[in-house]
Amino acid sequence: MIRIRPTVRRLVAVAAAGGVLALASCSSSTTPGAPAAGDTFVVATAGEPDTLNPVLNYGVDGASLIFDGLVARDAQNRLVPGLAAELPTVSADGRTVTAKLRDGVVFHDGAALTAADVAFTYRTVLDPKVDSTLRSDLEMLESVEAPDPATVVFRLRHAYAPFLQRLTLGVVPARALSGQDVNKAEFNRKPVGTGPYQVESWTPGDRLVLTANDRYFGGRPTNRRLVVAFVADDNIRAQRMRAGEFDVAELAPKLAAGFDGSAGYRVERVPTADYRGVMLPMGNPVTADPAIRRALNLAVDRAAMVAGVLGGAGEPAYGPVPPTSEYAEPAVTGKPTADPGAATALLDAAGWTPGAGDIRARDGRPARFTLMYPASDSLRKELALAVTADAKKVGIEITPEGLTWDAIDPRLNSDALIMGYGTPYDPDFVSYKLFGSRFAGQGYFNPGHYKSSVVDQALQQGRDQSDPARRKAAYSTFQKQLAADVPWVYLSYLKHTYVLRDTIDGVTPRVEAHEHDVANSLWWNINTWTRR
Template sequence: MRRLLVPAVVAVLLAAGCSGDPVPSAPAPVDNTAMVLADASEPGSLNPLLGYAPYGAARFYDGLMEFGPTKVPQTVLAAQQPQPAPDGRSWTVKVRQDGVRFSDGSKLTVDDVVATYQALLDPVYASPLRASYDMLSAVVKVDASTVRFDLAYPYPALPTKLTLGILPHTALTPPGPLANSPVNAKPVGTGPYQLVSWTKGDRMVLQANKSYFGGAPKVSKVTVLFQPDDAKRAEQARAGQLDGAEVSPQQAVAFAKVDGVRVITQDSADFRAITLPTANRVTGDKAVRLALNYAVDRKALIGSALAGKGSPAYTPMPGSMPEFIETQATYRYDKAEAARVLEQAGWVPGADGVRAKDGVQARFTLLYPTGDTERAAVAQAFATQVKAIGVQVEATALAPEAITARGGADAQVLGGGDPFNPDTGFAPVLHTGGALNPGGYSNAQVDTALDNARKATDPARRATAYRQAQRAYTADPGLVVLAFVNHTYVVHDEWTGYQPVTEPAVHGALGWGPWWNLQTWGPR
């Protein structure tokens, strides 16, 4: 373990949101094969069929394919790139036959691949991922080395859906709800690491898989501490308890002044947006929605709330997919236009400066997770800016589960997105009934364009459809999309192995983050 010895900058970190006095101590004995990381979130399950590591970079599992520095999925358990049928209604995949083994000692076979995807499709297993794989109609064993994915409709992006961690078929028998599976807490996979222990609410300990087909990792032991509070996590790093952690953008600025620590700023497709629930009498008003989009100075918000670690955004389509971006789908910063839109719709200022219409004041609550200093800063900056047009926003911290329960009534600071496939990172935010659409946004033109895009086999037609969706959305917005954030981390500089990558919203010590390729890391 390498320690982050940084007591000289305590005052700077205190100003960035940390608390506590310096804790000077003698350096602990160094173990250059063990690493201690801190994560903001703890997984509810380690079962890939229940949503663990949906974009790959799973510590315990491998998928047929994986993402990396390029947008093109690369083979892992697949022996070669997936091949589509001429009509686009099926894909065949050759599975590795070179002795890959699961952590229980069993050998990987086509049967394991088929069983994993069949369990995803079979209602008896109740996988929450089923809806996001509705393009799949069947998974068939062709021969001892080949599996075929039959589709309900052509889906050109299927290789991006093959990052799901593969389970041994024995872990999926007899059929039954996945909620009862032993794999949830005791993963069995082919990945570079194996679980030693999991103390829920505290930590997880991993050990290197010495028989990993890609070579045994040099980092032989990884301890992941779970700490949802940004300030406390940064304090752990300051006290020399960690080899790496995610920190808020403001804290990253302070850590940049620390010797022996590397601050990593990772590009991401992780957007920040303010949801505008349709059931709310204020946020459901189309004029209010449009006016709020004009009223926000996104560059200024990024500078103040994100310490400059981000880029302006107007829709959830990330810059990592420029071929799909509609450059005209934006809003200028124009408070006068925002006021005009509100006035025309009957929202007029009251004596207290807050607008009202038909006896309803332009007030609403904006929720963000307790302990999340970044989203708190975004919420406060947004509230400050829109107050200038007569809209009063009360930023309130709640536990994540409480925010989920109130998603249909109250606004929230929403995050999400992936840089690989707009059908999984963009469409769920804007499509009626989408998995990332807590506010209930619905627009028939947007839905039609998204449906056309996901089924288009011609790249040009697919891009055209996504651009149409963005134009239709910006004419009738259901969110205030603010920025794509950079994820910021601190890592002791005596570790090496970091490789830049654009990561999805899902990130941390157990998937993505700078440790997405942890199996290739080692002491410098």
Template sequence: MKRWPTALLAVLFVVACGKGPEHAADSLRLAIDVSPASLDPRLGSDESSRRVQQLLFNGLIRFDGRGEPQGDLAASWEQTDALRYVFHLRPGIRFHNGRPLTSDDVRYTVESILQDEVLSFLKGDLAVIDGMETPDAATIVFRLKEPFAPFLVNLGLGILPRGSGADVGLHPVGTGPYRLKEFRRDQGLVLQAFDGYFRGRPPCPTIRLKVVPEVVSRQQELLKGSVDLVVNDLTPDQVEALRGSKDLEILSGPSNSTTYLGFNLEDPILKDVRVRQAIAYALDRRQIIQVLLHGLAREATGLLPPDHWAYEPNVRTYAQDEAKAASLLDAAGYLDPDGAGPRSRFQLTYKTTTAELAREQASVFQEQLKRVGIDLEIRSYEWGTFYDDIKAGRFQIFSLQWTQLLDPDVFRLRFGSGYLPPAGSNRVRYRNPEVDRLLIEGTRARTVEERRRAYSRIQSILAEELPYFNLWHKSNVAVLRRRVQGFTLTPSADFYVLEQVSLR
């Protein structure tokens, strides 16, 4: 593979330069690829922001590996009717500034979003709230405008003390296991253990997050010993190159993310479902996973990973079958003009980023589709340009990844006909009245089984109509120095697990 020399050169560079600086005995040092956009939980939606926010803040709830809600600041809760949720806070919780947490702080945090104290991406998700009540300091009551089963997903929002204002991104005060000591944008952050944390003071006194934009440099930092931990920020080739290091441990586990091919359903060629199905049958995902991803993924049959509570296994699947792909293209009217000759049935354009792995993946798609007579032109762009094109619908085919697939309501924003950009994330312009009806049914259902039935039917329809071809669920991968003890991987690669980590 093309990237092997890069990974090996990084190893040789470190060997030539020695072991590097001694580690700080009381500091856990992590390399991250970019600086957090905002430490304010109402504003930062990128992965780096989410990771740091999990160390500084707590929400009413958090989610376990199967996407099931668990109490965080909330000791318990109940849904008294279709429109009313009551949450009871754990006793004795304090903010980093010593103030006790009360239900009024929860109310303030939500109101600051709904009343535009800050312009938050979460406002649309919380707009279903009709009102809030705080009958006492430990109880918060939410009243909804209409039944909305996915409501709990929005309550992982980090809670702020009342009156926090708009400068939380620079001076965050939360209830989390760590408090902010230093933040230098594009350089890094220093966090200190919070002595008053309600689950007990974390074993590791200090966490240092270093921004290391270059993937090769992150590998070098690990080998030199100047970084202790990297999570999901190395290429599969680099992970393989590091397996032989006696100083490093590699952990991998299932994720709740999905990598997919998106088709522009308004395109004259791709609007024919037979063409989309032919593309799916033409691709050898097993080969890509084994060779390009070094086995660090599992084939997908739908958007939700197999261990999700709403996952439906009994749907149409697309194991590679070039003969079936060719037959579907013939049936769609795109006959092969010269059999095994060089001429193609038609040409499609595939957009991707300039990242090396993304370009290699595109080349494999190109090669495999060529065998069934499809000429795939690859165009690669810097991330900002690529992403703007996808949101604007300026594409035929692209590939991206969805992460944090916690609640099956993810189907609504991605496939609901009322959620085309910028109102939602239906980038492929999919429209199906039956799916729209089932999406509403899923949000208004009162029981888990009612929701499961609605989303099961949705998954079956999508597997037939194929607005996406879901490719694989990538594995989460952490590479850590052996002095790091107690680190675990969750399906969302959560950083709140660092509250349990110690150093030897």
């Protein structure tokens, strides 16, 4: 069984003292605003990937800094040519997609990129012996061929409207992985790509060091070296940013707000499609009850969470399709503030009556459950506490519990969890696997074992249809059914918050997905950044 984290990477705790020593050589001063030594940038993030192989889910939406796809995304998330000389063409029936490669692209080791490498990459994802979480994303792909060194032809089983968006997948060199067990290959830690940076070293639990690829087809990077520091604890990451160790750090909204007005720093609040919510498992007799789920959905005060927990860096959330999407269904939007009266009336009608300690019960079973969250994530902790307080007001007792991901894993079908996902791209991305019945229990794909034939049919229609109106109708049905069943209580869409030295130029924020650590972060175009 494939198991992935809800952040699609493993969070690794880092000792503060060890990290300080490890990065000391990367900074010429601990004075805020002082540049790092030479042309090195040091960025800090909460988590590190399990692998650096795109076939195994590293940086598949582009901006991985190490690899390139046939297409890329610009600052507005529009598709632009990547390794392809121009955007691939789609046949009239939508089932044949043809890409022509750029001339002169080479991998980090100097070998030329060919269509055979592209074909190998996609065939490897489809290989059942490879533990790729991407295989279901490419179910529509029947074959991929390389009729000549510069041409790639994809043949689809059926038309799939967002297929070009799937071509952001980083291309790997066939010669490096052919004949190997891809799941255990050394390439996964020491990869060779075509991107603006190549891997110098990866110290697990500490940092990833990248050096400039001067042969990059997009132009020689302005920075010679990039250090990505992995610091799981939010507070430690903030302390080390203030100590001058980092040029940029991803921080929780409240911690980032502490840098507002501080000399030598500026704060970037980046809009996202990244939501946080409470996953309610169907294996727990309390959270499986529709009345409990719907009551909790009414009880949570989203406006207060955005103002308090997020410090205003976000907006209320009611479903997995962001309000900025053309596929968003207005009918699922609720009230941002809590409605405890409606919640208690619903619970009364369902037979959940007040009992000892004002905790409701039905047939001797108290309305009580545990809400897990990753202990190192201060934002999820605060959200868990806010949900707990709101639930108590309507007679539902929640016990918040901070755990490691390894401790969370075996409890996914019995205990609720503060989770995060989301994408600004196509609604087929993420939601198909997160809510489809066939994925129930596959790690963090549908971890709560939610099953709905209406949702399954709508999600399948959404990916099978090429007509925009029919796709919109399918995703409308999906969102309405999800809102009725409440397998999740959505809380908020975040703004990702970063603290930067104020001497950095060239930063170009764009709407971000949930996954935004090494790849797709504020530093997606760091190869063009400069210092004053």
